[in-house]
Amino acid sequence: MSNAIISRISGSVVVATGIEEAQMFDVVRIGDLGLLGEIIRLEGNKATIQVYEDTTGLRPGEKIVNTKRPLSIQLGPGLLTSIYDGIQRPLDVLRNKSGDFISRGIFIPALDQQKKWEFVPTKKNGESVSQGEIIGEVQETPLIKHKIMIPYGIHGQLLEIKEGKYTVNENVAKVRTKSSTMVDIGLSNWWTVRIPRPVSRKL
Structure with a gap:
């Protein structure tokens, strides 16, 4: 079980302690909302993380989960007929799910997982x-x-x-x-x- 927590927050950059088996550019989920971030520096058991969503309300002590995989995109049928945001979330599905303003921490698969x-x-x-x-x-x-x-x-x-x-x-x-x-x-x-x-x- 991961013991990684937020130790410091500065704008869109977060410092985590207790992060284990991490590598540069691993994607992490931050805080109770599961905000998306990417490890940009490692020093001992500390990691500096660039957060790609608004960090308002984040507090030291909140948990961080390491996905142990780099920022990746899914390539396949449906890709060419979709429009995405910067982290490959389909904008039409985002709007249907959260309205005109994107909710923080929301996760939506890039490609339709059910369509045959x-x-x-x-x-x-x-x-x-x-x-x-x-x-x-x-x-x-x-x-x-x-x-x-x-x-x-x-x-x-x-x-x-x-x-x-x-x-x-x-x-x-x-x-x-x-x-x-x-x-x-x-x-x-x-x-x-x-x-x-x-x-x-x-x-």
């Missing part, structure tokens, strides 16, 4: 695949086809690929890597925002 998308494979079982290769498509809108690709760092043989309707969190394929590790491929994947997306060539 029709996935059409463009690869077959047994084919060799590597990072960035397109293995199928989702018709996101009448004009937009969303390409489903092999995630970065994955190389191997496509053992299974399934046509059908899936949510963004369901798996549509399975790859056996060169080290014989089995990797599930879904309609969506997560990417750390501070790492540039690799490209084979620039247009």
Whole structure:
């Protein structure tokens, strides 16, 4: 159980003590409202945190929870037809949930977690695949086809690929890597925002 608490507050910057197993740029939830923040400095068991929401009302002694993952975005069907704020919360859903003014600490998934998308494979079982290769498509809108690709760092043989309707969190394929590790491929994947997306060539 985490014993991290707020020890000092200065505007949008918070200092936490008692934070364990933390790394630079880990995302944390701060205080009773669960405000979103990011660790920007570590010194012993102290962490300096940049808070991305209004800190009014925060008090020393309130708890801090480390998610132990960096600030990341979810990439998948529905992304191209949505409008987001700076931390990938869909603005239309935010307005429906909290009105014209965004409530502090509110969490909304970036992509619709319930909607099922029709996935059409463009690869077959047994084919060799590597990072960035397109293995199928989702018709996101009448004009937009969303390409489903092999995630970065994955190389191997496509053992299974399934046509059908899936949510963004369901798996549509399975790859056996060169080290014989089995990797599930879904309609969506997560990417750390501070790492540039690799490209084979620039247009």
